Amino acid sequence: MGDPRGFLNVKRKEAGYRPVEERVQDYREVEVQLPEEERKLQASRCMDCGVPFCHWSCPVSNIMPDWQDKIYRGEWKAAYEILQGTNNFPEFTGRVCPALCEASCVLAINDEAVTIRNNELFVIEKAFELRLVRPVQPEKRTGKKVAVIGGGPAGLACADNLNKAGHSVVIFEAEDSVGGYMRFGIPDFKLEKSIIDRRINLLKEEGIEIKTGIKVGESISASELMREYDAIxxxxxxxxxxxxxxxxxxxxxIYFAMQYLSQQNRIVRGDKIPEEELIRAYNKKVVVIGGGDTGSDCVGSANRQGAAYVTQIELLPRPPENRTENDPWPLWAKIIKTSSSHEEGCERMWSIKTRNFSGRNGKVEKIRAVKLEWYNEDGRYEMKEIPGSEFELEADIVLLAMGFVHVEHSLLKEFGIEADARGNINVNDDYMTNIDKVFAAGDSVRGASLVVWAISQGREAAMGINRYLSA
Ligand SMILES: Cc1cc2nc3c(=O)[nH]c(=O)nc-3n(C[C@H](O)[C@H](O)[C@H](O)COP(=O)(O)OP(=O)(O)OC[C@H]3O[C@@H](n4cnc5c(N)ncnc54)[C@H](O)[C@@H]3O)c2cc1C
Ligand code: SF4
Structure with a gap:
């Protein structure tokens, strides 16, 4: 621990965002960084408590107290080495992770948590700046070939660890670039795509082969991969x-959120979208249905496009400002989250159920909705429509951001893979599916989740595959 009294003397200070009026004019990252000396002080707030719950709640089990100490001392190489031992891509999680760790920081019991996510980002960006992040090729190749299908964070983490173990890895990606939802879902104002490219270049230099524009099941069959690879x-x-x-x-x-967000991400990188396919929010009344991360990204994108008015409606009730007694530390706090996109302008409504859409000449003009009352029935939340509470919202564009039900099933059928009760891929403790030598990881196993969970599962699956190939 750098300074044993740090948590008593230094208050939490977040890096913060660029001013709203400036940032809505562009798609560059909105979050800024604190100067080095202030970052060191923030790291000194880590108490190095006996049982670091932050470590437990982080899906990749980052060892925060150890690198907080190195940050405080300015020992960047040591901080980077500890961090990269548990997290393949801290530059992604340092930008978009909701910081599950901070909810269970011991300091947060009666004070404000250490700025763990911001500190993590500082370490990795400092490591890049000091050229500590270099491509390292495995000393020996095992001669085993692994195909990773999908180049999102789960596939990239899995490929990275397998390559480091000496296996020859090929990533097959349906899109024209890898990154998954980090590239075509999350907007640049949260994660600029050059950050993904920087890491992909390293992975390629380390020996991972990336084949884009290949949808497995269409451009190449499951049986071909089964013949050619030792594990998938x-x-x-x-x-x-x-x-x-x-x-x-x-x-x-009326569009799915991903139709809108993926188009906007392509426009930002310079793609020309055919006029008839363009979804333009300029001067339009936009209603986003769904109150999560994806919905918030739609809000931020619509404001940047110059929407006249943005409303976000959510079925669930408004979360409380502070933890309730049913939501104790060190669990993830189910409290209201206000994103940088919400700050940029948006009316938020909770406990709202959509009844129907109406319009003229085949175009949407209105949403008819009703207000809900939520009550607790034997520990389960139930909803009831409030009589007479029906209302209408004007809408030129409606964006459906209500999450994702499960993995797409066509490829599962081709491999003969079984799904679980929720429709996601069923795997054993080694992340192997019911088909020998076929493994799975990330959202396709866990259901729609987080980048850090995808990285964690990619790492776990790589361990399972390595054990299988070494047996
Ligand atoms: C709009 C949006 C915002 C989000 N914001 C955040 C956030 O702020 N923080 C956070 O932690 N998480 C966020 N998430 C969630 C996070 O992005 C996902 O949990 C994570 O990307 C899942 O990683 P994955 O590798 O499992 O899958 P994905 O990222 O979905 O990647 C799957 C990849 O597989 C490819 N693929 C699919 N089928 C085939 C096939 N047959 N052949 C070849 N390739 C195929 C796809 O093209 C894709 O590249 C967000 C998600 C969305 C949609
Ligand atoms: S990956 Fe997320 S949960 Fe883990 S230390 Fe970083 S911010 Fe915290």
């Missing part, structure tokens, strides 16, 4: 969007 890992995400089955759903102007 499916990391294809949970990409079946949740739809809304109400009248008027067929109207023009």
């Amino acid at each position: 890992c499916l990391a294809i995400g949970a990409r079946e969007p949740r739809d809304i089955n109400v009248s008027g759903r067929e109207l023009k102007g």
Whole structure:
């Protein structure tokens, strides 16, 4: 521990964001960084408590107290070496992780948590700046070939660890670039795509082969891969969007969030989108249905496109400002989250159920909705429509951001892979599916989740594959 009194003397200070009026004019990252000396002080707030719950709640089990100490002392190489031992891509989690660790920081019992996510990002960016992050090729190749299907964070982490173990890895990616939802879902204002490219270049230099524009099941069959590779890992995400089955759903102007976000991500990188396919929020009234991360990204994108008004509606009730007694430390706090996109302008409404869409000439114009009352029935939350609370919202564009139901099933059928009760891929403790030598990781196993969980599962699956190949 750098300074034993750090947590008493230094208050939590977040890096913060660029001013709203400036950042809505562009798509560059909104979060800024503290200067080095302030970052060291923030790291000194880590108490090096006897049982670091932050370590327990981080899906990749980052060893925060150890690198906080190195940050405080300015020992960047040591901090980087500890961090990269548990997390393949701290530059991604340092930007987009909701910081599960901070909810269980021991300091947060009666004070504000250490700025763990910001500190993590500082370490990895400092390591890049000091050229400590270099491509390292394995000393010996095992002669075993592994195909990783899907180049999102789960596939990339799995490929990285298998390559480090000496296996020859090929990533097959359906899109024209890897990154998964980090590239085509999460907007640049949270994660600039040059950050992904920087890491992909390293992975390639280390020997991983990446084949883009190849959808397994269409461009190449499952049986071909089964013949050619010693092991296969499916990391294809949970990409079946949740739809809304109400009248008027067929109207023009209603889109899945990913149609909108992936188009905007392509525009930012310079793609030309055919005029008839463009979804433009300029001067439009936009309603986002769904109150999660994806919905918040739609809000931020619509504001940057110059929307006249943005409303976000959510079925669930408004979360409380502070923890309740049913939501104690060190668990993840189910409290209200206000993202940088919300700060940029958006009306948020909770406990709202969409009844139907209506419009003219085949185009959506209105959402008819009703307010809900939530009550606790034997520990289960139930909802009831409030009589007479129906209302209408004007909408030129409706974005459906209600999450993803499960992995797409077509490729599972081709391999003969079994799904679990929730429709995701069923795996054993080694992340192997019911088919010998076929493994799976990430959202396709866990259901739609987080980048850090995808990295964690990619690492675990790599361990399972390594054990299988070494047996
Ligand atoms: C809009 C949005 C915002 C988000 N914001 C955050 C956030 O702020 N923080 C956070 O932690 N998480 C966030 N998430 C969630 C996070 O991005 C995902 O949990 C994570 O990317 C899952 O990683 P994955 O590798 O399992 O799958 P994915 O990222 O979905 O990658 C799967 C890859 O497989 C490819 N693929 C699919 N089928 C095939 C096939 N047959 N052949 C070849 N390739 C195939 C896909 O093209 C894709 O590249 C967000 C998600 C979305 C959609
Ligand atoms: S990956 Fe997420 S949970 Fe883990 S230390 Fe970083 S911010 Fe915390």
